[in-house]
Amino acid sequence: xxxxxxxxxxxxxxxxxxxxxxxxxxxxxxxxxxxxxxxxxxxxxxxxxxxxxxxxxxxxxxxxxxxxxxxxxxxxxxxxxxxxxxxxxxxxxxxxxxxxxxxxxxx
Amino acid sequence: xxxxxxxxxxxxxxxxxxxxxxxxxxxxxxxxxxxxxxxxxxxxxxxxxxxxxxxxxxxxxxxxxxxxxxxxxxxxxxxxxxxxxxxxxxxxxxxxxxxxxxxxxxx
Numbered sequence: 565x566x567x568x569x570x571x572x573x574x575x576x577x578x579x580x581x582x583x584x585x586x587x588x589x590x591x592x593x594x595x596x597x598x599x600x601x602x603x604x605x606x607x608x609x610x611x612x613x614x615x616x617x618x619x620x621x622x623x624x625x626x627x628x629x630x631x632x633x634x635x636x637x638x639x640x641x642x643x644x645x646x647x648x649x650x651x652x653x654x655x656x657x658x659x660x661x662x663x664x665x666x667x668x669x670x671x
Numbered sequence: 672x673x674x675x676x677x678x679x680x681x682x683x684x685x686x687x688x689x690x691x692x693x694x695x696x697x698x699x700x701x702x703x704x705x706x707x708x709x710x711x712x713x714x715x716x717x718x719x720x721x722x723x724x725x726x727x728x729x730x731x732x733x734x735x736x737x738x739x740x741x742x743x744x745x746x747x748x749x750x751x752x753x754x755x756x757x758x759x760x761x762x763x764x765x766x767x768x769x770x771x772x773x774x775x776x777x778x
Contacts, residue, residue, distance in 0.1 A: 565724060565725045566690075566715070566725075566761070567688050567689075567760045567761055567763050568688070570763075570765075573765075574698075577765065577767055579686065579729055579769075580688070581674050581675070581729070582674075583673075584676065585777070599751070604756050608703050608709050609722035611729055612688050612725060613725070613727075614721040614722050614723050614724070614725050614726060614727045615721050615723055616721050616723055617672060617724055618672045618673075618674070618719060618720070618721050618729055619721060620698065620719055620720075620721045620729065622686055622688070622713065622727065622729075625721060628770075629672050641769065648727075648775055649725075652775060652777070653776075654674055654676070654774070654775065654776045654777065655774060656674050656675075656677075656679075656772060656773075656774040657772060657773055658680075658684065658769045658771075659769070659770050659771050659772065659775065660768060660769045660770060661734075661767060661768045661770055662686075662765045662766070662767045663768055664765075664766050665763060665764060665765040666761050666763075666764055667762060667763040668741065668759060668761065669752040669760075669761045670692070670757055670759070670760050670761065671743065
């Protein structure tokens with residue numbers, strides 16, 4: 565997975581940090597489908613994800629409205645419920661305004 | 672690594688996303704020392720980190736001033752230079768204000 569190619573700040577980020585329960589329980593398939601669906605949402609700017617024990621997924625958005633719309637998406641609501649019922653031991657969601665950013669790329 | 676136990680919002684987050692170069696090149700030892708040093712900084716609230724190919728480290732802070740002070744820390748400056756010289760193929764740093772958060776913990 566590449567580093568997300570986001571536009572100049574300000575924009576918004578959702579930091580989703582999670583600890584999974586044991587077993588897959590359909591998580592892998594749903595996570596993949598959901599990531600593809602996320603990318604089609606209005607205001608979506610990019611996504612970055614990594615897991616080794618702790619999972620961290622950061623999605624980037626144009627506005628708080630676009631984040632709220634994605635949170636209320638019907639298929640996403642089903643996944644959110646499944647997350648509480650089955651997939652996650654614990655999670656934290658943090659809604660952020662990206663104030664500034666900078667980067668480095670080896671040439 | 673547990674999910675960071677942060678105080679009520681607002682607070683600040685630094686999202687550091689990176690792609691490593693090949694080989695360790697002293698990275699593991701420095702990363703561990705640096706993470707321990709981070710935790711002693713004024714205004715530090717917590718840290719979360721995961722890597723599978725893409726690396727994501729999110730550190731949480733009381734204020735933009737505490738982030739600026741850590742960025743200017745002498746040992747951190749040495750690590751930043753080594754990052755550009757040796758360890759990273761690419762990275763992005765995003766400075767964020769956490770506007771709100773919510774979580775779930777299985778009982």
